[in-house]
Amino acid sequence: MEISFIGAGNLAWHLAPALENAGHHINEVYSRQLQHARQLVSNLYDAHTHSELNFADSPSKLFILSIPDDALEQVCSQLVLPEDAILVHTAGARTLASLEQWMAIYSDVPVQTGVFYPLQTFSKGQSFMVFDEIPLCIESGDSVTEEILVQLGQDISDIVYIITSEERRALHVAAVFACNFTNHLLTLAHDLTVQDGLDFDLLRPIIGETFRKGLAASDPADVQTGPARRGDLTTIDTHLAYLSNQPKLSEIYQLLTQSIQHQYRQ
Template sequence: MEISFIGAGNLAWHLAPALENAGHHINEVYSRQLQHSRQLVSNLYDARTHSDLNFADSPSKLFVLAVPDDALDSVCSRLVLPENATLVHTSGNKSLSALQNWMAIYSDVPVQTGVFYGLQTFTRGQSFMDFGEIPLCIEASDKVTEDALVKLGQELSDIVYLLTSSERQTLHLAAVFACNFTNHLLSIAHDLSTADGLEFELLQPIIRETIRKGLAANNPADVQTGPARRGDMTTIESHLSQLSSQPQLAEIYQIMTENIRHRYGR
């Protein structure tokens, strides 16, 4: 399949080479940061940078919107595609209907629309990720487009799901708790330990075991431990006293503690 990318950030850095390795051809890469598109193109076989959002003469059939959610509307308003092209966004949170509406408003030619969402955290500049175990969530405006996107997804991953926009948004919300918030809590743990001259590495065995147990359990709630789970108010009050000079962290601690206590009737 002939494919063009609109955006050259975290996802595009990994998805474009994966598509080429699956036998597809990346024609063009557009990014408002030219350096980013040049860097991505340098990792592809014979793709070229595209200077603007006018793709009317492009040979591509599939156009991948790999831009931040808050840029989608603006990009779509300036995007010119060849007739009967397929345009997909890669957002976990934006609905398919939003993309359909933008195309209905802004496009002068018929365009098929879809969603091609990879449920993973991607970082630009790192070694290319293997998509084999990355869940790909597909949605499309029509059956023909859906079948084409599913086939494309199955060439990359062993985990391909058809999800509605509502289901995908729920999955994205859950991923924020599981991924982004977890990493933020790890950063708090890092700051607390290193502020007293302790090595963060001391916490890594318990972190690894906690994640291992949580993933192995039918429900991570079944393996919850800690003072809130036990209802150990003496320890909880001691911790809050330690955080008295850091009210934001104390608030996070209290919210998490009360949520755990409520769940387990403590």
Template sequence: MNISFIGAGNVAWHLAPALENAGHHINEVYSRQLQSARRLVSNLYDAEIHSELNFAGSTSRLFILAVPDDALESVCSQLVLPEEAILVHTSGSCSIDRLQSWMAIYSDVPVRTGVFYPLQTFSREQPLLDFAQIPLCLEATDPDTEDELVTLGQAMSRIVYLVSSSERLLLHLAAVLACNFTNHLFSLARNLTVSNGLEFSLLTPLIQETVRKGLSVPDPALVQTGPARRNDQTTIQAHLSLLNDQPLTADIYQLMTRSIQQQVRQRHTDVID
């Protein structure tokens, strides 16, 4: 299948080569940042930079919107596609109804719409990821487009699901908790250690074992440890004293402590009941 990318950021950086490795041809890449388009094209076989959002003459069948959520409508309002092209976005939070309504408003020709959402964290600094292990959450507005997206997804990944917009939004929320917030906690831990002359790498084995252990059981709450789990108020207060000059981090510490303690109480209540 001939495919064009609109956007050349983190998602496109990994998704475009994965599609090529699955036997598809990346035809064109458009980005408002010309340097980003050049960088992505240089990582592909024979894709070309497309300098505008008018793709009326394109031979591509599938157009992938890999742009920030807050830019989606603006891009759609300027986008010109061939008749019966398939337009998908890669967003975890934007509903398919919004994409369909934008194309109904802005497109002069019929366009089929869908969602091709890889449930993973992407950055250009990391090595190219193996999509065989990445869940692909797909959605389409008609059965034929759905079939094509499923075929495309199954050529790349062993984990392909049809997921509604409401389910995808919930998954995206869970992903923010599991990925973005967790990484931020890593960053806070690094700031705390480095600013006090300690090496963050001392925590590496602990972080690795925490992730391994949490994924080895049906519910990570089963292996929760720490002062909040034990209701060790002496240690909790000692930790908070160390955070006197970091009120925001102290707030996060207290909120996480309350959340863990509430979860422990709830589990205890469920066992009694």
């Protein structure tokens, strides 16, 4: 399939090469920051940068919006596509209906719409990720486009689901808890060790075992440990005393402790 990317950030950095390696052709990469488009194009076989949002003469059939959620409508309002192109967004929290509405308002030609959402965390500049085991969540308002997107997904991943906007929103919220919040807690743990002159590497074994057990369990609640889980109020009070001069961390500690206690309340 002939494909163009609108956006050259974290996701595009990994998705564009994956699609090329599966036999698809990336024609163009657009980014507000041209240097970002050039960096991505340098990793592709035969793509070139596109300096504007007018793709009327593009040979591409599929256009992938890989941009921040809050920029989607503004970009759509300026986007010019070939007739009967397929436009998809890759956002976890934006509905398909919003993209359909924007195209109905802003596009002068018929455009098919859909969602192509990889459920994974991506960082630009890292080694290209293998998509084989990355879940791809597909949505479209018409069966032909849906079939095209499902096939595209199956070309790069073994895990492809047709999921509604409401289901995708739930997955996205869950992913924020599992990924973003978890990583932030690791950051706080790092900062706590560093401030007392300790090596964060001391925590790596317990972090690794925690993730191993949680992922192996059918329900992570079954392998929860710690003072909140066992009702150890003395230890909790000791920890809060240690955090007494760090009110934000103390608040987070108390909130999570209360959540665990509520989870296991008999």
